[in-house]
Amino acid sequence: MSSHVKKSMSNNSKTPKKITSPLGSKDKRIPTMTDVAKLAGVSQMTVSRVMRKSGYLSDDIVSRVHDASEQLGYVHNRLAGGLAGADSSLIGVVLPNLQNRVFSEVLSGIVGAASDNGVQPVFGVSDYSQTTESTLALDLLAWRPQGLILSGIEHSKKLRETLASSNIRIAEIMDTDGPPIDTCFGFSHRLAGKEMAIHLLEKGYRKFAYVGSQHALDLRAKKRYKSFSKTIQAEGAQLVTQRITEHPSSTLVGRECTESILNGDDKPEVIYYANDDLAAGGLMHCLAKQITVPEQVALAGFNGLTFLEALPQRITTTRTPRFEIGTAAARFVTGQTTRDSKSKKQVFDVSIIAGETS
Amino acid sequence: MSSHVKKSMSNNSKTPKKITSPLGSKDKRIPTMTDVAKLAGVSQMTVSRVMRKSGYLSDDIVSRVHDASEQLGYVHNRLAGGLAGADSSLIGVVLPNLQNRVFSEVLSGIVGAASDNGVQPVFGVSDYSQTTESTLALDLLAWRPQGLILSGIEHSKKLRETLASSNIRIAEIMDTDGPPIDTCFGFSHRLAGKEMAIHLLEKGYRKFAYVGSQHALDLRAKKRYKSFSKTIQAEGAQLVTQRITEHPSSTLVGRECTESILNGDDKPEVIYYANDDLAAGGLMHCLAKQITVPEQVALAGFNGLTFLEALPQRITTTRTPRFEIGTAAARFVTGQTTRDSKSKKQVFDVSIIAGETS
DNA sequence: TGTTACTATGTTTGCGCAAACATACTATGG
DNA sequence: CCATAGTATGTTTGCGCAAACATAGTAACA
Structure with a gap:
């Protein structure tokens, strides 16, 4: 009939709240602004103002409060602050x-x-x-x-x-x-996909391949893919093959997909990758197999990650301001x-x- | 004499707090547990228990509270909860x-x-x-x-x-x-540096180089470096040269440092890099310059990052469980x-x- | 049938802070 | 010399919630 959830245990304080010495001993009460205020000889509100650097404050007060706060090991409680005030920062x-x-x-x-x-x-x-x-x-x-x-x-x-x-x-x-x-x-990922398509079309490529990952999840990659393929098809070019895995993208996945494509029957002139990690994997495969890029196959990535700068060949890609x-x-x-x-x-x-x- | 800080502006509520309709209108009061409680016909405390799934609760109450909460668009306020309770989660x-x-x-x-x-x-x-x-x-x-x-x-x-x-x-x-x-x-970074030193010594290398970055800041890389060089020196081998930049580590920096070392006079048999990014840069340089690895120069990194798996050659490194x-x-x-x-x-x-x- | 243990709720209280609103003091100018 | 604006502090209050402590109903068992 009813849900049972564990009851929380009662706490085990032996003496009902007792103000003990400020520092060093265990089981100490956590000092509050009021404690600081007392020690500094000012009001709690003044301490609050000092902590937040708000309102008018004399230098004397500021240093007295800071000293007292330091001495007690006071730590501002933002939970209380957020509750009392408006902003939570x-x-x-x-x-x-x-x-x-x-x-x-x-x-x-x-x-x-x-x-x-x-x-x-x-x-x-x-x-x-x-x-x-x-x-x-x-x-x-x-x-x-x-x-x-x-x-x-x-x-x-x-x-x-x-x-x-x-x-x-x-x-x-x-x-x-x-x-x-x-x-x-x-x-716009649609625009980004389209622009890369145009760039590659202008280079004269007509037979394309696409490598992507996590298409069901990465909706932005999917948008690029769609506008990319739409654009090349509108120009009479075609996507001869593609590899879309459900794995997260990685250099290794890129390498494997590239190998698979290049061993396949429908050889593309250029491969468009969903991102630079995949593209870098593609380049690694070509390097390892002595496939010359871009002569035998051209490659393009997406994002403009900085690690590309160190690769033996600069990969064509789209720079994004992340x-x-x-x-x-x-x-x-x-x-x-x-x-x-x-x-x-x-x-x-x-x-x-x-x-x-x- | 005194610090001036801008005074905060007073707020601009026209009418002193007025409970308006629960949803949709602007300037609405944010609903609290008490509002939910009223609507559900229970006490505020019961709502609290439902929200936290704590204590005993009948199924009837739970669903009534959920409905009311949903209807009002109630959002639990953890600031208040943290203040009143003990844990902040x-x-x-x-x-x-x-x-x-x-x-x-x-x-x-x-x-x-x-x-x-x-x-x-x-x-x-x-x-x-x-x-x-x-x-x-x-x-x-x-x-x-x-x-x-x-x-x-x-x-x-x-x-x-x-x-x-x-x-x-x-x-x-x-x-x-x-x-x-x-x-x-x-x-232990000391142990990690030592182990790589031993591994490389066992491979027969005697002339070492080191490439690092941000040594003043990355104290852990420094520890590896120190125990690495101590270990090889104890075996009579030596660090013939090193490049330590203050740049953050990157593949590009690794590539540049490697080029600099290999163009220098003190040619090492092996280069130990502070991390895999630097080492990958080193490998890239060797690939680009047709330097055979490890014959002409051997390379070792640190971390065991997964992107290494896609490189044309597997880089020797230390795997760390990050x-x-x-x-x-x-x-x-x-x-x-x-x-x-x-x-x-x-x-x-x-x-x-x-x-x-x- | 009364006692006990469990289940399910309600009431009171205060967490620590900052907004709002005083108040008091100091310079400045006419 | 007083009004005024600016400067520097203090007092009261309540933010929204959960701990602690009731209380009341129900089942279990002797």
């Missing part, structure tokens, strides 16, 4: 993945911009699952963050609705192909930049890097 | 860097283990600065986290002292060469595992991967 961040360099660079940008503003990110990883993303994002809301950063513009209905009516700033990043909840920061997108999104949700009244989309430039593999 | 994480794959893998492990436990990580990046680390970690304490995860065992004196007397769990990760504040999870360390540390600070009364060090195995480059 937290932002929520949900990314699909961290293994992928792209997202750790984005996160780098976010963390950098946030900490410039004294704001800390609380963090979740969705593993490309909309359900997980939704759960995480909703959980993060419980911390009353100033804002939330999500990846992509596809989210569960419930999440979209909750966030839309939440009053906090929402930044959706890495994609602008669709309507954002609040403001999105990124670029760090900058992270920075802009964090600035936005922390209120360092204002909401653009005209546009809900902040579109960043992407550009083809014409490398030596095409 | 947050952990603090400070890492030196995110660009480095090593730390994003560690973070992956942390995030995974933490979210298994319903705990969210709050996050900071120290950029390898002890001062920044200290500031960040102390700031994170303001959120009353269950625990804190830091990198390495070298920290500012103040941070060590504060944390030691803080009662919360502290995990120091990636290094066990020294006394931890609480418990450390990692491996993800596992992150997982173990997160489990520890979230209380999923207990503090080991015997040992303050959880030492993980590292193992030499004998590749094709040595």
Whole structure:
């Protein structure tokens, strides 16, 4: 009839709350602003002001409070502060993945911009699952963050609705192909796919192959793929073969898919990879098998990751501003930049890097 | 005479708090547990129990509360919960860097283990600065986290002292060469450097070179370097040359340093790199310049990053369990595992991967 | 049938802080 | 010399929740 859940144990304090010596002994009470205030001979409110550097403060008071605080080992309690005040100085961040360099660079940008503003990110990883993303994002809301950063513009209905009516700033990043909840920061993957198609068509290639991974999950790669193949077909060229695995992308997967394609019957003139990791794997395969690039087969990746610079040949790819997108999104949700009244989309430039593999 | 700081503006509520309709309209009051309780016809405390799945609850009540909560768009306020209760269900994480794959893998492990436990990580990046680390970690304490995860065992004196007397769990990760504040999870870099030295000595190499980066900051790389060079010297071999840049490590830097060494006078038989990125750069240089590896020069890296698997030659390296360390540390600070009364060090195995480059 | 143990709820209270609103003091100018 | 603006502090109050402590109903058993 009823759910049973473990009862929480009662605590074991022997004496009902007793103010003990400030430091050193165990079982000590954690000092509060009031303790600091008493020691410094000021009011609790003054301590609060000193901690937050807000309002008018004489130098004398400031140093007295700092001394007292130091002496007691006082640590500001932001939970209480957030409850009493309005702001929590937290932002929520949900990314699909961290293994992928792209997202750790984005996160780098976010963390950098946030900490410039004294704001800390609380963090979740969705593993490309909309359900997980939704759960995480909703959980993060419980911390009353100033804002939330999500990846992509596809989210569960419930999440979209909750966030839309939440009053906090929402930044959706890495994609602008669709309507954002609040403001999105990124670029058009459709355009990026199309541009690479045009670039390769202009080079004279007509027989294409595609290598991708996690297509069911990585909707942005899928968008590039679709507009890429549409564009080449519109020009009378064709996708002779493709390999799309459900594994997470990696150099190794790229290498294996490339080998499979080049051992197959439908030999392409050029392979378009969903990202640079896969493309680098392709190049490694060609190097190992003495296949000359781009003469025997040309290669193109996506993202412009810096490790490409060290490869024996520069891979043709699309440069994307990942760090900058992270920075802009964090600035936005922390209120360092204002909401653009005209546009809900902040579109960043992407550009083809014409490398030596095409 | 005195510090002036901008006064905060007063708010602009026209009517003194008025309960408006639950959803849809702007300027609405954010619903609280009491609102949910009224709608569900129960007490606030019962709502609290439902939210936290704690205590005894009848199925009827649970669904009524859920319905009411849904209807109002209620979002649990963890700030208040953390203040009233004991636990904050947050952990603090400070890492030196995110660009480095090593730390994003560690973070992956942390995030995974933490979210298994319903705990969210709050996050900071120290950029390898002890001062920044200290500031960040102390700031994170303001959120009353269950625990804190830091990198390495070298920290500012103040941070060590504060944390030691803080009662919360502290995990120091990636290094066990020294006394931890609480418990450390990692491996001995001294041993790792020594083992690679022995491995290479056994292969017969006698003339060594070293390539490193950010030596002043990356104390763990420095430890490997020191014990590596000590070990080879003890065997009568020598470090004929080295390149240590202050740049962050990257494949490109590795490539450049390798070129510089191989163009120099003191030609080594083998180059030991501070990490795999640098080593991969070295291999790239050799590939590009048709230098045969390991005949003309042997190479060894550190970490065992997965992207090595796709390179034309498997690089000799030391495999380190980064993800596992992150997982173990997160489990520890979230209380999923207990503090080991015997040992303050959880030492993980590292193992030499004998590749094709040595 | 009463006693006990369990199950399921409610009531009171205070966590630590910052907003809002005083208050008091100091310079400045007419 | 007083009004005024600016500067520097203090007092009261309540944010939203969960611990602690009731209380009341129900089942189990002698």
